[in-house]
Amino acid sequence: xxxxxxxxxxxxxxxxxxxxxxxxxxxxxxxxxxxxxxxxxxxxxxxxxxxxxxxxxxxxxxxxxxxxxxxxxxxxxxxxxxxxxxxxxxxxxxxxxxxxxxxxxxxxxxxxxxxxxxxxxxxxxxxxxxxxxxxxxxxxxxxxxxxxxxxxxxxxxxxxxxxxxxxxxxxxxxxxxxxxxxxxxxxxxxxxxxxxxxxxxxxxxxxxxxxxxxxxxxxxxxxxxxxxxxxxxxxxxxxxxxxxxxxxxxxxxxxxxxxxxxxxxxxxxxxxxxx
Amino acid sequence: xxxxxxxxxxxxxxxxxxxxxxxxxxxxxxxxxxxxxxxxxxxxxxxxxxxxxxxxxxxxxxxxxxxxxxxxxxxxxxxxxxxxxxxxxxxxxxxxxxxxxxxxxxxxxxxxxxxxxxxxxxxxxxxxxxxxxxxxxxxxxxxxxxxxxxxxxxxxxxxxxxxxxxxxxxxxxxxxxxxxxxxxxxxxxxxxxxxxxxxxxxxxxxxxxxxxxxxxxxxxxxxxxxxxxxxxxxxxxxxxxxxxxxxxxxxxxxxxxxxxxxxxxxxxxxxxxxx
Numbered sequence: 001x002x003x004x005x006x007x008x009x010x011x012x013x014x015x016x017x018x019x020x021x022x023x024x025x026x027x028x029x030x031x032x033x034x035x036x037x038x039x040x041x042x043x044x045x046x047x048x049x050x051x052x053x054x055x056x057x058x059x060x061x062x063x064x065x066x067x068x069x070x071x072x073x074x075x076x077x078x079x080x081x082x083x084x085x086x087x088x089x090x091x092x093x094x095x096x097x098x099x100x101x102x103x104x105x106x107x108x109x110x111x112x113x114x115x116x117x118x119x120x121x122x123x124x125x126x127x128x129x130x131x132x133x134x135x136x137x138x139x140x141x142x143x144x145x146x147x148x149x150x151x152x153x154x155x156x157x158x159x160x161x162x163x164x165x166x167x168x169x170x171x172x173x174x175x176x177x178x179x180x181x182x183x184x185x186x187x188x189x190x191x192x193x194x195x196x197x198x199x200x201x202x203x204x205x206x207x208x209x210x211x212x213x214x215x216x217x218x219x220x221x222x223x224x225x226x227x228x229x230x231x232x233x234x235x236x237x238x239x240x241x242x243x244x245x246x247x248x249x250x251x252x253x254x255x256x257x258x259x260x261x262x263x264x265x266x267x268x269x270x271x272x273x274x275x
Numbered sequence: 276x277x278x279x280x281x282x283x284x285x286x287x288x289x290x291x292x293x294x295x296x297x298x299x300x301x302x303x304x305x306x307x308x309x310x311x312x313x314x315x316x317x318x319x320x321x322x323x324x325x326x327x328x329x330x331x332x333x334x335x336x337x338x339x340x341x342x343x344x345x346x347x348x349x350x351x352x353x354x355x356x357x358x359x360x361x362x363x364x365x366x367x368x369x370x371x372x373x374x375x376x377x378x379x380x381x382x383x384x385x386x387x388x389x390x391x392x393x394x395x396x397x398x399x400x401x402x403x404x405x406x407x408x409x410x411x412x413x414x415x416x417x418x419x420x421x422x423x424x425x426x427x428x429x430x431x432x433x434x435x436x437x438x439x440x441x442x443x444x445x446x447x448x449x450x451x452x453x454x455x456x457x458x459x460x461x462x463x464x465x466x467x468x469x470x471x472x473x474x475x476x477x478x479x480x481x482x483x484x485x486x487x488x489x490x491x492x493x494x495x496x497x498x499x500x501x502x503x504x505x506x507x508x509x510x511x512x513x514x515x516x517x518x519x520x521x522x523x524x525x526x527x528x529x530x531x532x533x534x535x536x537x538x539x540x541x542x543x544x545x546x547x548x549x550x
Contacts, residue, residue: 031466038470044489045477052343052484053335062338182313185320185405192323201327202334 009109014117021121032129039082039134043075047141050074063205068142070203072232077200077224079134080159083126084166084223086119089190092174093183101178105267112260116167123163147234154241158227161248166223168255169194175263178270198224219251292395299399307404318408325358325412328479343484349511350479352420357478357503358413360443362406368448369403375458375465384547393542394452394535426510438524439506445527446501447475453534459541471497478502494519501526 054060054067065073092115095101104111139146173190177183195201198220204212215221226244230236236244307314332354336347345353374397377383386397426432454471458464474497482490482500494500505520519526 030463034463034466034470038473042473045480048485048489049342049480053339055343056339056341180312180316182310182316185313185316185318188317188320189323192327196327196330201331206334206338208337 011113014109014113017114017117018120018124021118022125024121032125035082036130036133039078039130040137042078043134043137043141046074046078047071065203065205068145069232072138072142072146073203073228074200075134075138076228076231077198079131079138080162080224080227081195081200082134083123083131083159084163086122086167086170088115088119088167088170089174089177089183089187093177093187096177096181096183101270111267112171112256112263115171119167146231151230151234151236151241154245155227155231158230158245158248161245161252162223162227164252165219165248165255166194168252168259169219171259172255172262175259175266178266194220194223197221199228200224219255222248222251292392295391296395296399299396300402303400303402304404314404317405321405321408322412325409328354328358329416343481345481348420348423351416352424352511353481353503353507354479355413355417355420356440356443356507357475358409359417360440360502360506361447361475361478362410362413363444364447364451365403365406365409367402368398368451369406370398370401371451371455372468373401374455378458378545379462381547383542383545387542387545394538421510424511432510435509439509442524442527443502443506445531446498447478449527449530449534450474450497452531452538456534456538456541459545474499475502478504480504498526498530 050067050070054062054070060066092101095104104114107114135146169190173186174183176186180186197215197218199207199215200223204215204221204225207215226248230241230244329351332347332350335342336350341347342350374383377386386393389396421428450471451468454468455464457467461467477493478499482493482504485493490500494505500519501523505517506523508516508520
C-alpha cells in the first residue's frame with residue numbers, strides 16, 4: 001500500500017483522461033446538437049434585446065460601447081461560458097452525497113490533476129463544437145467586426161488561463177461541498193457571482209464606476225472580461241497584452257495554490273457517507 | 276383489484292385527491308427536514324439567481340432610459356410576474372426531473388400499481404421547497420413595481436391577477452411535463468429538459484422586442500410569451516390589450532392538457548425494464 005501511495009502517476013499519463021473524455025462525448029452527439037441550438041437561440045434573444053435597448057440612445061454609443069460591441073461581447077461571453085463550464089461542482093457534490101467520493105483516495109493520482117484532465121476532454125470538444133461555430137456566427141452577424149491577427153493568438157492563450165481560473169473556482173466550491181454535504185444552492189450562488197462580476201451577464205463597462213474598480217481587483221473578470229477585451233479591442237500594444245496576460249497568470253497561480261491548499265485541508269476532515 | 280376497492284374508487288369524494296396530496300407531501304417534507312442546511316443554502320442559491328436578474332435590469336436602466344418604450348418599473352413588473360408564474364413548476368412539479376431516472380432504472384413500475392392517477396401520484400411525491408424563496412422575492416418586487424406604476428388595487432385587479440397567474444404558470448408546467456415525457460421514447464431526455472428550461476429566462480422580456488417570426492415562435496411554438504408578457508398587458512397597458520392576452524387561460528389549458536396526454540401515453544406504453 002505504502003508503495004502505491006508514494007508512486008504518483010507520471011504527468012503525461014493524465015492525457016489518457018482527455019482522450020477518454022472526448023470519446024465519451026461522441027456518445028452524446030444529440031445533446032451537443034441541442035446545446036448548440038440553445039446557444040443560437042440565446043444569441044438571437046440577446047440580439048433582439050440589445051437592439052431594442054440601443055434604440056433608446058440618440059448616439060448609438062453608451063460607455064464607449066456600440067450595439068455591435070455589446071453583441072459581440074455578450075454572445076462570446078456565453079460561448080466562453082459553455083467552453084469553461086465543467087459542471088465539476090455537480091459531479092463532486094453527487095459523489096460526496098453518494099459516498100463514491102472515497103474512491104478517489106484509493107487511486108494513485110493527484111486529485112486536482114485527475115479532475116482537471118477528466119474535464120479537459122469536455123473542454124476540447126466544446127471548443128470545436130460550440131465555441132468555434134458561435135465565434136464564426138457572431139463575427140458574420142457583426143459583418144466581420146472582430147479583428148483577426150495577433151489579438152486572436154493572445155486571445156487563445158488567454159482562454160487557457162480562463163479555463164484554469166474557472167476550473168479552480170469550481171474545484172474550490174466543490175471542495176466546500178465536503179463541509180455542507182449540499183451542492184445545488186452553492187453552485188447556483190457561484191454561477192451568479194462569477195457571471196455577474198465577470199461581466200458575462202452585463203458588460204463591465206455598464207457598471208457604476210466605483211463598482212468597476214472593485215471588480216477589477218477580483219479574479220472573476222479575468223475569466224471573461226480579459227479574453228474579450230483582448231479579442232475586441234483593436235488598439236492594444238504588446239505591453240497591454242502583456243499586462244492582461246500577466247493579470248491572468250497571477251490569478252491562475254493564486255487560484256491553483258488556494259484550491260490545492262483548501263482541498264488538502266478539507267480531505268483531512270471529511271466524513272464519507274456509506275463507507 | 277378486489278370488488279370492494281373498485282367500489283371505493285368510484286365513490287371518491289372531491290376531497291380525495293387533496294387529502295392524498297397532503298399525506299404524500301408531508302412525507303417528503305419530513306424527509307427534507309433532515310437536511311436543514313441544504314434547505315437554507317438552496318433557498319439562498321435560488322434568491323441569488325433572482326436578485327442577479329433584478330440587478331441586470333437595474334444596470335441596464337442606469338445606462339438606458341427605456342427598452343422599446345417599456346420603462347424600468349414596467350420591466351420589473353414583467354420580471355416579477357415571470358418569477359411568480361415560474362414558482363409552481365419549481366415547487367410542485369420538480370419530480371419531473373427525476374422521471375427519466377425512474378424510467379431507466381425500472382423504479383417507475385411502483386407508480387403503476389397504485390389506485391391513483393399516475394401523473395398525480397408521480398408529481399406529488401416531491402415538493403421542491405427552494406421555490407419558496409423565489410415566490411417571496413417575486414411577490415416583493417411585484418408589489419414594488421405595482422405601487423410605482425399606480426395600478427389600482429381592487430377586487431377586479433386581484434381576481435385578474437390570480438387568474439392570469441394560474442394560467443401563466445400552467446404554460447411552463449406543460450412545457451416541462453412534455454419535456455419530461457420524452458424519456459419514454461428517447462434516451463437523452465435530460466438534454467431536452469435542460470434545453471426547454473432555458474427558455475424560462477426569456478419570459479421576462481416583452482415579446483414586442485422580437486421580429487415577426489420570433490414573436491410567432493415565442494407565442495405558439497415555445498409559448499413563453501404567455502408566461503409573463505401577454506397576461507401582464509392586462510395590468511400594464513389596459514388601453515391596448517393584445518387579443519392573445521384574453522386567450523391566455525385557454526392557451527394554458529390546451530397546452531397543459533396536451534402535455535398531460537403525452538405524458539400519460541408514454542406511461543401507458545411503459546413496459547418496465549424486466550427486472
